[in-house]
Amino acid sequence: xxxxxxxxxxxxxxxxxxxxxxxxxxxxxxxxxxxxxxxxxxxxxxxxxxxxxxxxxxxxxxxxxxxxxxxxxxxxxxxxxxxxxxxxxxxxxxxxxxxxxxxxxxxxxxxxxxxxxxxxxxxxxxxxxxxxxxxxxxxxxxxxxxxxxxxxxxxxxxxxxxxxxxxxxxxxxxxxxxxxxxx
Numbered sequence: 435x436x437x438x439x440x441x442x443x444x445x446x447x448x449x450x451x452x453x454x455x456x457x458x459x460x461x462x463x464x465x466x467x468x469x470x471x472x473x474x475x476x477x478x479x480x481x482x483x484x485x486x487x488x489x490x491x492x493x494x495x496x497x498x499x500x501x502x503x504x505x506x507x508x509x510x511x512x513x514x515x516x517x518x519x520x521x522x523x524x525x526x527x528x529x530x531x532x533x534x535x536x537x538x539x540x541x542x543x544x545x546x547x548x549x550x551x552x553x554x555x556x557x558x559x560x561x562x563x564x565x566x567x568x569x570x571x572x573x574x575x576x577x578x579x580x581x582x583x584x585x586x587x588x589x590x591x592x593x594x595x596x597x598x599x600x601x602x603x604x605x606x607x608x609x610x611x612x613x614x615x616x617x
Contacts, residue, residue: 439490442475442497447505449454455513463611465517465548465574466548469509473535477523482590483617486523494527502537508549510544518549525551532562536569542546548572549583560604573611576601580616 459467475495476490486492509515526532539549550573556568558574566574578598579591586592605612 435490439475439495440495442500444497445497447501448507450508455509455515458517459515460517462517462519463548463550467513467515468517468519468556469515470519470521471502471585472521473502473525474522479524479525480590481577482588483521483579490523494514494524496526496528496531499508499534499538502535504540506547507542508543510547516546516548518547520549520551522552524557525553527557529556529562532558533565536565539569544570550574552577555601556597559602560600563601563604563608564611567608571610573613574605575615578614578616 448552448587448595454468455469458469460469462468474495475482476492477486478492478494480492506515506518526535539547548570552575555576555578563571563574575593576598578593579589580586581595583595602612602614
């Protein structure tokens, strides 16, 4: 029998004093000191090729926002981090969480801190993308997987190709780099 998932709020903040943080900086889309960080675990979608349905059982779990912002504050202040690439399987599928996160990023007035994430087509509308861009989002990685409607159905992706065009166009108009993953 599978055990219950741990509550991410039960975990302590990462102790970055144990790590040589600058060794992990990457250069990425205008960032010179970007780090890969996570804000959640799991994904509610059930693509047939993905590890998530078996591993995370379609459960999405978010880290407490106050922990994320405390981590960002430290990394910006102590190490000059200027970019975050969220390694979450899917970034903020809940619109209320997305709004709170973007409001939190804006309220902190991070100078020069930009970020990007991984998302699903149809997850964000133009208003969401505008809010994200206003909060510092500069790139979004979309798992398209295939341009074939038949293969989309076979792999359980079932993306709307019209939304794909609209999403990429809107993100580009807002100054975001869009990345499409194809398998």
